[in-house]
Amino acid sequence: MTTPALLPLSGRRLPALNLGASSFPHHRATLRLSEKFILLLILSAFITLCFGAFFFLPDSSKHKRFDLGLEDVLIPHVDTSKGGKSLGSFLIHGQGHDEHRHREEEERLRNKIRADHEKALEEAKEKLKKSRDEIQAEIQTEKNKVVQELKKKDSKPLPPVPLPNLIGINSGEPADPDIQEKRNKIKEMMKHAWDNYRQYGWGHNELKPIARKGHSTNIFGNSQMGATIVDALDTLYIMGLHDEFREGQEWIDKNLDFSVNSEVSVFEVNIRFIGGLLAAYYLSGQEVFKIKAVQLAGKLLPAFNTPTGIPWAMVNLKSGVGRNWGWASAGSSILAEFGTLHMEFVHLSYLTGDPVYYNKVMHIRKLLQKMDRPNGLYPNYLNPRTGRWGQHHTSVGGLGDSFYEYLLKAWLMSDKMDTEARKMYDDAIEAIEKHLIRKSNGGLTFIGEWKNGHLERKMGHLTCFAGGMFALGADGSRDDKAGHYLQLGAEIAHTCHESYDRTTLKLGPEAFKFDGGVEAVAVRQNEKYYILRPEVIETYWYMWRFTHDPKYRQWGWEATQAIDKYCRVSGGFSGVKDVYSSSPAYDDVQQSFFLAETLKYLYLLFSNDDLLPLDNWVFNTEAHPLPVLHLANTTLSGNPAYR
Numbered sequence: 001m002t003t004p005a006l007l008p009l010s011g012r013r014l015p016a017l018n019l020g021a022s023s024f025p026h027h028r029a030t031l032r033l034s035e036k037f038i039l040l041l042i043l044s045a046f047i048t049l050c051f052g053a054f055f056f057l058p059d060s061s062k063h064k065r066f067d068l069g070l071e072d073v074l075i076p077h078v079d080t081s082k083g084g085k086s087l088g089s090f091l092i093h094g095q096g097h098d099e100h101r102h103r104e105e106e107e108r109l110r111n112k113i114r115a116d117h118e119k120a121l122e123e124a125k126e127k128l129k130k131s132r133d134e135i136q137a138e139i140q141t142e143k144n145k146v147v148q149e150l151k152k153k154d155s156k157p158l159p160p161v162p163l164p165n166l167i168g169i170n171s172g173e174p175a176d177p178d179i180q181e182k183r184n185k186i187k188e189m190m191k192h193a194w195d196n197y198r199q200y201g202w203g204h205n206e207l208k209p210i211a212r213k214g215h216s217t218n219i220f221g222n223s224q225m226g227a228t229i230v231d232a233l234d235t236l237y238i239m240g241l242h243d244e245f246r247e248g249q250e251w252i253d254k255n256l257d258f259s260v261n262s263e264v265s266v267f268e269v270n271i272r273f274i275g276g277l278l279a280a281y282y283l284s285g286q287e288v289f290k291i292k293a294v295q296l297a298g299k300l301l302p303a304f305n306t307p308t309g310i311p312w313a314m315v316n317l318k319s320g321v322g323r324n325w326g327w328a329s330a331g332s333s334i335l336a337e338f339g340t341l342h343m344e345f346v347h348l349s350y351l352t353g354d355p356v357y358y359n360k361v362m363h364i365r366k367l368l369q370k371m372d373r374p375n376g377l378y379p380n381y382l383n384p385r386t387g388r389w390g391q392h393h394t395s396v397g398g399l400g401d402s403f404y405e406y407l408l409k410a411w412l413m414s415d416k417m418d419t420e421a422r423k424m425y426d427d428a429i430e431a432i433e434k435h436l437i438r439k440s441n442g443g444l445t446f447i448g449e450w451k452n453g454h455l456e457r458k459m460g461h462l463t464c465f466a467g468g469m470f471a472l473g474a475d476g477s478r479d480d481k482a483g484h485y486l487q488l489g490a491e492i493a494h495t496c497h498e499s500y501d502r503t504t505l506k507l508g509p510e511a512f513k514f515d516g517g518v519e520a521v522a523v524r525q526n527e528k529y530y531i532l533r534p535e536v537i538e539t540y541w542y543m544w545r546f547t548h549d550p551k552y553r554q555w556g557w558e559a560t561q562a563i564d565k566y567c568r569v570s571g572g573f574s575g576v577k578d579v580y581s582s583s584p585a586y587d588d589v590q591q592s593f594f595l596a597e598t599l600k601y602l603y604l605l606f607s608n609d610d611l612l613p614l615d616n617w618v619f620n621t622e623a624h625p626l627p628v629l630h631l632a633n634t635t636l637s638g639n640p641a642y643r
């Protein structure tokens, strides 16, 4: 990655000092002594001016423009016409007064230092007269003041940016009464999930629908961060559940606080909280969501302080101390975790004008690009201290999945300008097809897992998202293989539907095998559960959008009915422990992604395509829609649209 250029903005330059031939008598061969003296004087004045300019002019590298490597970053233009001087005019008008200003400034500083010293001396004398308790109370008051100031600073409004093309937010009403009815049923399920969370789990991360109380897991740390509220907001919005949306907004405004001593998963917080807040901001235009997203992102940044810049899996929001999961191979970070930050971080840089977020994720990308890949495959584990791969395990399911998804979506989100991401996606998918994708004896296409040179013929529920990804990436694929990738997407959708259809509950297991006569069926007891996951329905929806084959709506409806029949309880929705049992036990967890993803994809499946059209919106891995950053929305001088 190249460093930011130290150039004035918008191609403007400082007016050159005219020291050319016309300034001096050129008809004389030699200069007289007095002329030499004048020349010396002018030269020394010029040098002083240069020094002044060097130290006192603003550093243009800190503003707006930074380098993407291949593309320029989409940092929006801030409208300066409404008050305040533009940077350009400051540069031009300021220089004449530099010397004078410099002297005045020095004098002012000297006086201030003198006054401060005297004041401190007086205060120290006064302090000595006070009791220990009085001094402690004063220290506490000072501390409180600083905290208040910091809070105020944190909630300062951000600079205005032109909003991208936000179309298709309030559309999607189907004309067909049957489809309308199904869509309304899904909306009712959302309301049931939300109302019960509202009643029994409000403010907690998730809900225990049977115990009827709050629930949380270690990914959210030990504090109540209202994960369900943040994750559900955009679904509520597109379903037109505006009262519920407002309740959520109010809670976030008053209670969502990130200055907590809590160790959270960087990946989960990014996809659910930052993704959820950004989507809520774009859909509703409410500033509070943007401000909270930026505050939270600031708390994640210390996770990147590793020898390689590959972030830790977890970070303490208060202390900024990071570490990795104890179970990860050789202290490694996880590909699907550090590789699933790009979309949100690009948007953060876009909205704040601060390149820091963008630079963090581009650094990860550049580092990955340089590394050797066994068989062209990315292993799931990478050590953030040494920069070396851990165990050679590659999967398109858990631990690897959304890394590939974000390569494709980085390209889509950049209005197809980020061709570097597209190339990495194409290369990765080619290697995956060669080494991981096979057809079973019964003709089912599956994606296995590569472990130290051996293919495990097992596919996870998580892997089923890949059907949708292949379809989404078909357009623009290398060698114009769009038909091939759409077909691959359809085959994966079919296999995953089979994994549902071959169970008693018509809900898919967590993992299923293609070994020794067993096809698309879970074998081990601990792989038979269904925890309200979205991936299969996600693929149905993408396939529906690209083909309009009615079977995808039919499969989606089968899943809706099964969820309503077997997962619905009076206190919300719960996962089930065995999809092959006719009377399964509940796991008593209503996952936040059920509201963020599963119900949203179902609702979209029964809506018209003009609701969140895929030309304008890209869904993050938690189904939070983020707008495409069309280049026309930026006024960056290095922007190709301006060249």
Ligand code: DMJ
Residues within 6 Å of the ligand: 402, 462, 533, 534, 535, 593, 597, 621, 622, 623
């Ligand atoms: C979600 O949190 C996201 O989709 C993530 O990428 C992995 N899977 C869960 C839901 O299954």
